[in-house]
Amino acid sequence: MKTDLSPRMKTALYGLMCILLIPFVFPTWWMITSSVKPISDIFAFPPDLWPRRFDFSTYAQVFELQPFARQYWNSAYIAALVTVGTMVISSMAGYAFARIKFPFSNAIFMVVLLGLLIPSEVTIVPLFQIFLGWGMINTHWPLILVPIFGAPSVFATFVMRQFFIALPNELEEAARVDGLGRFKIFWTIALPLAKPALGAVAIFTFLHSWNLYLEPIVFLSSTQMFTLPQALTQFTDAYGGAMWNIQLAAATMTAIPVLLVFIVAQKQFVEGLAHTGLKG
Amino acid sequence: MSQPTQAPHKPPFWTIARRDAAAGYIFIAPQLIGIITFVLVPLGLVFWYSLHEWNVLAASFNFVGAANYQMLLADPNLPQVLIASAIFSAGLVILNMSLALLLAVLLDQKLKGMVVFRTLFFSPVVVSLVAWTIVWSFLLQNNGGINGMLAMLGIEGPNWLRTPTTAMISVVVVQVFKNVGLNMILFLAALQGVPKELYEAARVDGASGFKQFRRITLPMISPTILLTSIITIVGSLQVFAQIAVLTQGGPGMTTTVLVYYLYQQAFQFHFFGYGSTLSILLFVIVAVLTFVQWQLRKRIVFYEN
Numbered sequence: 001m002k003t004d005l006s007p008r009m010k011t012a013l014y015g016l017m018c019i020l021l022i023p024f025v026f027p028t029w030w031m032i033t034s035s036v037k038p039i040s041d042i043f044a045f046p047p048d049l050w051p052r053r054f055d056f057s058t059y060a061q062v063f064e065l066q067p068f069a070r071q072y073w074n075s076a077y078i079a080a081l082v083t084v085g086t087m088v089i090s091s092m093a094g095y096a097f098a099r100i101k102f103p104f105s106n107a108i109f110m111v112v113l114l115g116l117l118i119p120s121e122v123t124i125v126p127l128f129q130i131f132l133g134w135g136m137i138n139t140h141w142p143l144i145l146v147p148i149f150g151a152p153s154v155f156a157t158f159v160m161r162q163f164f165i166a167l168p169n170e171l172e173e174a175a176r177v178d179g180l181g182r183f184k185i186f187w188t189i190a191l192p193l194a195k196p197a198l199g200a201v202a203i204f205t206f207l208h209s210w211n212l213y214l215e216p217i218v219f220l221s222s223t224q225m226f227t228l229p230q231a232l233t234q235f236t237d238a239y240g241g242a243m244w245n246i247q248l249a250a251a252t253m254t255a256i257p258v259l260l261v262f263i264v265a266q267k268q269f270v271e272g273l274a275h276t277g278l279k280g
Numbered sequence: 281m282s283q284p285t286q287a288p289h290k291p292p293f294w295t296i297a298r299r300d301a302a303a304g305y306i307f308i309a310p311q312l313i314g315i316i317t318f319v320l321v322p323l324g325l326v327f328w329y330s331l332h333e334w335n336v337l338a339a340s341f342n343f344v345g346a347a348n349y350q351m352l353l354a355d356p357n358l359p360q361v362l363i364a365s366a367i368f369s370a371g372l373v374i375l376n377m378s379l380a381l382l383l384a385v386l387l388d389q390k391l392k393g394m395v396v397f398r399t400l401f402f403s404p405v406v407v408s409l410v411a412w413t414i415v416w417s418f419l420l421q422n423n424g425g426i427n428g429m430l431a432m433l434g435i436e437g438p439n440w441l442r443t444p445t446t447a448m449i450s451v452v453v454v455q456v457f458k459n460v461g462l463n464m465i466l467f468l469a470a471l472q473g474v475p476k477e478l479y480e481a482a483r484v485d486g487a488s489g490f491k492q493f494r495r496i497t498l499p500m501i502s503p504t505i506l507l508t509s510i511i512t513i514v515g516s517l518q519v520f521a522q523i524a525v526l527t528q529g530g531p532g533m534t535t536t537v538l539v540y541y542l543y544q545q546a547f548q549f550h551f552f553g554y555g556s557t558l559s560i561l562l563f564v565i566v567a568v569l570t571f572v573q574w575q576l577r578k579r580i581v582f583y584e585n
């Protein structure tokens with residue numbers, strides 16, 4: 001497959017890829033440019049790829065119609081907590097399942113893997129009841145606790161286990177002969193080597209938390225507590241119709257920071273994920 | 281874990297094996313307790329609830345045995361919901377996997393600027409799901425961007441989200457473009473892991489590019505194909521936000537997939553008992569599909585690393 005291509009072939013490939021790119025890139029472009037168009041231009045025909053007139057007032061309106069800064073903070077701190085929490089829990093569990101011999105470890109691993117078969121959607125009704133019993137409805141606890149300890153973290157544990165299994169034994173043996181305890185070995189030897197896998201886990205976990213939609217609309221009821229995905233759909237007029245330009249301004253503010261982080265760190269992003277997939 | 285002092289004739293209690301076992305249990309404890317609390321107990325509860333007639337508004341909670349399951353079998357909406365779920369999942373998996381493979385093969389060519397293309401194809405993965413869906417919802421309006429573009433070409437586009445067939449196509453396609461980058465990256469890594477000597481040997485034997493792809497590339501990346509297809513299918517059964525934002529399950533019930541129906545029954549109509557029965561159905565479908573794919577692994581996957 002990997003022969004040097006003729007110039008004609010190269011042009012054809014570039015052309016094909018540019019066409020294929022349209023549905024991947026155009027929506028983001030359209031979101032950003034439409035968010036600064038006045039409402040009258042937003043459905044203009046023919047469509048304007050570049051705004052004819054600029055109207056930045058939509059961005060102020062986002063903050064007037066909803067406590068958007070607060071909602072932004074909610075999403076950000078929940079995602080940060082969930083990411084750090086999952087990295088701790090899953091790296092410890094993944095390490096133990098991969099490197100420590102203890103009775104029933106395989107059976108327990110199988111039980112944990114069950115989490116992959118039971119997505120949170122299946123258990124949303126009892127989870128609602130459990131958190132109702134704990135007085136945690138309309139708090140952020142369900143959005144923090146379930147991803148860190150429940151089904152979503154199982155995939156992270158699996159990824160970490162696959163990584164630790166591949167580490168050569170000699171690295172640890174020397175430390176064990178020196179009498180280092182398990183926790184010391186984990187913390188000072190195994191974990192620093194696991195940075196690529198941890199990176200992949202962090203990315204997956206952050207995006208999962210950042211995108212959660214069913215759970216917030218089930219657990220949260222006041223706008224002060226809303227997370228971003230939930231808030232984005234609330235920019236509607238008195239008749240329930242979408243206020244498109246305001247919604248798109250809010251969507252732009254939601255999407256751009258993560259997109260920028262990705263573009264800056266895309267190499268680590270992509271390689272971290274690829275690394276993980278190989279070991280499946 | 282301190283080492284207790286011991287009498288010389290007695291073996292120490294904290295042998296290496298015991299210390300290891302203790303450490304192992306401590307390391308997995310948070311995860312295990314979490315799985316029990318947030319997965320296994322709720323799974324037991326959802327089964328228990330499914331045996332009850334439970335209306336939250338009427339505050340009724342009565343044991344009814346299998347009545348909810350009989351109701352499930354007799355539910356006139358269920359065939360439509362299952363068909364919608366099947367079409368959505370099948371469409372998503374087929375489109376996602378083939379597009380991901382095509383993009384990965386393209387990105388695997390020796391060309392300049394591939395990193396830029398790779399980054400751009402991957403970028404929707406990191407765009408907030410609801411933001412992405414809202415933009416598409418905007419584009420797919422009857423007077424939106426897509427029909428505007430089509431009109432410039434002299435084509436009258438349909439009202440995408442309000443016509444049954446195109447509504448389903450829309451939710452599938454929007455989701456494919458959102459997440460195909462993930463599978464693309466996994467395939468690309470797999471392609472780059474195929475030993476180059478295999479292709480050289482095949483070329484010497486005069487195998488065409490297509491034949492090389494079928495006889496070498498596909499078998500060599502089959503473990504990745506299996507893994508990604510399991511993840512993609514299970515993921516496709518969990519789709520919710522896209523449906524809620526784009527179509528609210530409509531027009532009619534044409535895009536009401538199982539999770540959306542479950543949400544409606546449990547949290548809009550407050551039928552927690554019947555909602556739990558639907559949860560059990562979802563669980564059974566996920567479990568059966570995963571099991572079948574795992575079994576197929578032996579026949580389809582060429583080798584395992």
